[in-house]
Amino acid sequence: xDTSQVTEMACGLANSGHPFLWVMRPGSVSxxxxxxxxxxxxxxxxxxxIVVRWAPQKEVLGHRAxxxxxxxxxxxxVIESVCAGVPMACWPRFGDQKVNxxxxxxxxxxxxxxxxx
Numbered sequence: 686x687d688t689s690q691v692t693e694m695a696c697g698l699a700n701s702g703h704p705f706l707w708v709m710r711p712g713s714v715s716x717x718x719x720x721x722x723x724x725x726x727x728x729x730x731x732x733x734x735i736v737v738r739w740a741p742q743k744e745v746l747g748h749r750a751x752x753x754x755x756x757x758x759x760x761x762x763v764i765e766s767v768c769a770g771v772p773m774a775c776w777p778r779f780g781d782q783k784v785n786x787x788x789x790x791x792x793x794x795x796x797x798x799x800x801x802x
Contacts, residue, residue, distance in 0.1 A: 686713070686778075688721075695722050699729045706745060707736045746771050755799065758786040767795060774799045 686694075691709075698705050722736070742762065746754060746769035755774040756762045763785050766773050773796035775786040789796035 692723055695726050698734060699723075699726055702733070704733045704750075705730075705735070706740060707734070708740045708742075709736055709738065711738060743769075758782040758789060760785055763789060767793070772796055776800050 694707075698707065727734075727736070743765050745751060746765050751769070751771050753774055754762075754766045754771045755776065756766065758773070758775050758777040759782060763773070767789075773789055775789055775796045776799040777783045777786040786796070786798070790798055
């Protein structure tokens with residue numbers, strides 16, 4: 686992801702009004718720091734949104750409150766999501782992620798395409 690995509694995602698989450706957990710690992714977006722989220726983002730999402738640097742993905746996906754998982758479709762993430770029965774919004778970036786996303790969306794039909802890939 687680039688900075689503009691992070692900003693768009695932040696605006697979409699804030700405007701959705703839906704509860705979310707956004708794990709933003711340090712260094713996952715070149716030159717971007719979580720502190721650089723759009724001005725007022727955390728105030729706008731209030732208690733319905735949480736942004737963290739790390740979370741135990743397997744445990745999060747296993748929680749009954751999780752309705753969907755936005756993923757780059759790394760194999761471990763795909764397997765954990767399938768095992769937890771959580772549908773995926775697939776946005777692969779490179780390598781085997783695109784093949785994995787095709788399996789998720791077109792073969793297994795447990796996810797949907799997000800963006801261009």
